[in-house]
Amino acid sequence: MFVGRQAQLARLEALLQQVRADKDSxxxxxxxxxxxxxVGKSRLVEEFVDRADVPHVFFAASxxxxxDELHLFAQEVAASNLPGAELFSGVELAGWDAALRLLATAxxxxxxxxxxxxxxYLVASDESFEGTLQRxxxxxxxxxxxxxxGIGSDxxxxxxxxxxxxxxxQRATEMVVPPLTPSEVGDLLDLPAADAFDAHIVTGGLxxxxxxxxxxxxxxxxxxxxxxxxxxxxxxxxxxxxAAEFPSDAQARTVLTAIGSGERTFTNIxxxxxxxxxxxxxxxxxxxxxxxxxxxxxxSTKPGSKDKRYRVADPxxxxxxxxxxxxxxxxxxxxxxxxxxxxxxSWASWRGRTIEPVIRxxxxxxxxxxxxxxxxxxxVVGGYWTRTNNPEIDLxxxxxxxxxxxxxxxxxxxxxxxxPFDRHDLGELHAxxxxxxxxxxxxxxxAVARSGCSVDGVEHFGPDELLAHD
Numbered sequence: 001m002f003v004g005r006q007a008q009l010a011r012l013e014a015l016l017q018q019v020r021a022d023k024d025s026x027x028x029x030x031x032x033x034x035x036x037x038x039v040g041k042s043r044l045v046e047e048f049v050d051r052a053d054v055p056h057v058f059f060a061a062s063x064x065x066x067x068d069e070l071h072l073f074a075q076e077v078a079a080s081n082l083p084g085a086e087l088f089s090g091v092e093l094a095g096w097d098a099a100l101r102l103l104a105t106a107x108x109x110x111x112x113x114x115x116x117x118x119x120x121y122l123v124a125s126d127e128s129f130e131g132t133l134q135r136x137x138x139x140x141x142x143x144x145x146x147x148x149x150g151i152g153s154d155x156x157x158x159x160x161x162x163x164x165x166x167x168x169x170q171r172a173t174e175m176v177v178p179p180l181t182p183s184e185v186g187d188l189l190d191l192p193a194a195d196a197f198d199a200h201i202v203t204g205g206l207x208x209x210x211x212x213x214x215x216x217x218x219x220x221x222x223x224x225x226x227x228x229x230x231x232x233x234x235x236x237x238x239x240x241x242x243a244a245e246f247p248s249d250a251q252a253r254t255v256l257t258a259i260g261s262g263e264r265t266f267t268n269i270x271x272x273x274x275x276x277x278x279x280x281x282x283x284x285x286x287x288x289x290x291x292x293x294x295x296x297x298x299x300s301t302k303p304g305s306k307d308k309r310y311r312v313a314d315p316x317x318x319x320x321x322x323x324x325x326x327x328x329x330x331x332x333x334x335x336x337x338x339x340x341x342x343x344x345x346s347w348a349s350w351r352g353r354t355i356e357p358v359i360r361x362x363x364x365x366x367x368x369x370x371x372x373x374x375x376x377x378x379x380v381v382g383g384y385w386t387r388t389n390n391p392e393i394d395l396x397x398x399x400x401x402x403x404x405x406x407x408x409x410x411x412x413x414x415x416x417x418x419x420p421f422d423r424h425d426l427g428e429l430h431a432x433x434x435x436x437x438x439x440x441x442x443x444x445x446x447a448v449a450r451s452g453c454s455v456d457g458v459e460h461f462g463p464d465e466l467l468a469h470d
Contacts, residue, residue: 004184004207005044008177012048012147015173019145020111028142030168032119033151034158035177036291036314037241040207041151042117044177049113055082056113057103061121063247069122070099082106096122096129100136107144114146120154123161134167148172153244155291179205179314182362183467190216193463194450201354202234204316209233223343227324227336235331238320245292251275255283256312259293260321262353264309284310292317294357297402299382301438307387311357318354322346348416355415356383356394359448362466363395370409370444370459373399379408384436391435395446398438407438411446411458421449426457 012031019027035041042060049056057080059073070093078088084106093099103114116122122129141148150172152158161168180188185203186196188210198219203209212233213222226234246253251273258272270280287293294313312318323346324331327339360381363371367378379397386392395411398404412429414421425447433439445458453460 004180004188005040005047005177008044008175009048009051011175012045013052016052016054016111016113016147019147022145026142028137028144028146028148030137030141030148030150030172031175032158032162032172033149033175033177034155035153036155036179036204036206037153037244038206038208038237039177039179041153041177043207045115045117045149045151049115052113054111054113055108056080056115057082057085058115058117060117061119063118063121063125066095066126069125070096073099077103077106082112083108096126096132097136100132101140104136104140104144107141107146110145112144112146113149114141115149115151117151118153119150119161120152120157123157130161130167134171137168137171156289180207180210181205181365182358185210186467189213193467195219196467197355197358197463198351201315201351201358202319204314204319206237206316209237209316220340220344224336224340227331227339228334230328230332234320235324235328238317238325239328241317245290249283249286251279252283252286255280256287256292257321257325259287259310260312260318260325262322264311266308266310269310296357296383298384298386299380299396299398299401299404300384300436301398301404301407303403307385309385315354315358322350352413352415356413359413359415359466360395363397363446363448363461366461366466366468368459368461370446371397373406373408380404384410391432393432393436395448396436397446404438407436407440407443409444409446409459410436410439411448414447414449414451416451418451420452420454421447421458421460422454426455429458 015029015031019029033041046058049058057077059076061069074088074091074093078085087102087106137148160166162172162174163169182196182200185200185205186193189199191199199213202219226232242253254273254275255269258269261272263269263272270277273280284293288295291313294311295308296311297308312321323339323343330338363381364378371379371381373379379399380401382396382401384393384396393410394413396407397409399406399408410433412425414425429445433443447453447458447460449460450463452462
């Protein structure tokens with residue numbers, strides 16, 4: 001079942017119509033699509049080409065040697081509905097230059113789509129691929145009424161492909177396919193707002209996992225069902241993502257596992273991973289470049305803070321690393337009940353930390369007046385901490401990040417089942433306001449609480465308000 005993604009589908013359809021109607025001598029267009037692994041990028045494009053009903057070829061690279069990839073590419077084109085597909089029957093391609101030139105001759109005159117999925121694999125296996133693609137596009141493909149779509153899950157590499165100094169610079173537009181938002185997850189699963197946030201931090205907004213979750217089923221019921229099935233998408237997606245992201249980098253996986261277990265500082269991550277400082281630096285650089293790990297910095301008007309905190313960027317992978325990955329052997333032995341018991345025991349404390357970046361993103365999407373500067377521009381939502389965690393402030397809104405010129409607001413997240421934001425929480429927030437660089441005595445205060453707010457003097461946001469404009 002294909003759900004959502006209407007904005008992305010509309011953009012793809014508009015791009016194809018533009019190509020088909022363009023009177024320019026080079027009507028061809030290129031689009032680079034990126035997004036987290038298993039977020040549904042390939043499924044989106046498959047849906048697009050099915051609806052467009054134009055000749056197309058969809059080639060998914062697999063990370064094999066160049067010769068093997070070329071052989072598979074020829075087979076894929078030969079089996080496609082391109083009018084010149086027979087040109088590829090039984091052909092042995094000498095390289096990507098010859099393959100793309102021959103592809104151009106196989107395209108029709110009235111509109112087509114060429115999809116190169118997992119394009120980072122092609123770049124990694126052939127250092128000349130970017131230049132080859134650029135030349136083929138400029139000389140051949142751009143002269144055709146074709147949309148060339150490159151898809152990739154390596155976020156850092158996909159961003160770099162279109163940067164200044166790279167061969168394909170300014171030849172492609174870009175599209176990011178995000179995970180489903182908490183609101184979209186709630187709509188898909190027919191869950192109330194608070195439960196939609198819970199479902200989001202478990203599934204990460206990945207459509208494949210959401211489609212497995214029975215409509216309106218409570219969280220723990222779904223988890224009990226999932227951990228009793230070793231083939232559940234909730235279980236296998238994490239391992240498959242890591243295997244694809246780090247096929248031979250065991251050290252990066254070790255560091256990622258340490259972060260997933262809850263370690264956040266450089267020192268503690270190194271201690272848990274048991275690797276030297278230099279090796280840790282290299283692994284963290286790789287993980288951040290791939291956008292698998294986020295390196296958060298405290299937000300205030302104080303410059304020069306280097307106290308980074310690391311977290312797994314994808315909520316689903318955070319959940320998998322914390323509760324599922326270390327215990328797959330138990331699930332395979334039929335003891336998913338033990339895994340579920342651990343989740344129940346740690347759920348409240350784990351959720352309290354994991355929900356923070358999700359709440360910050362939801363507030364930025366909501367952009368209420370309290371988060372907006374005098375110039376009408378919505379602020380950036382982050383957090384603030386010191387090396388000793390005194391204070392540690394859940395929400396800080398600045399006019400820019402990580403060093404703000406002005407702090408617009410600060411606040412607290414209290415995401416407990418039956419405990420509203422109360423007088424004690426307000427007193428703590430007042431104390432934090434005096435400790436935050438850039439905050440003034442009249443800086444507005446925000447309370448984000450799952451179970452409501454029992455005091456005045458703060459701008460309160462509950463689950464329903466957070467999803468109002470999600």
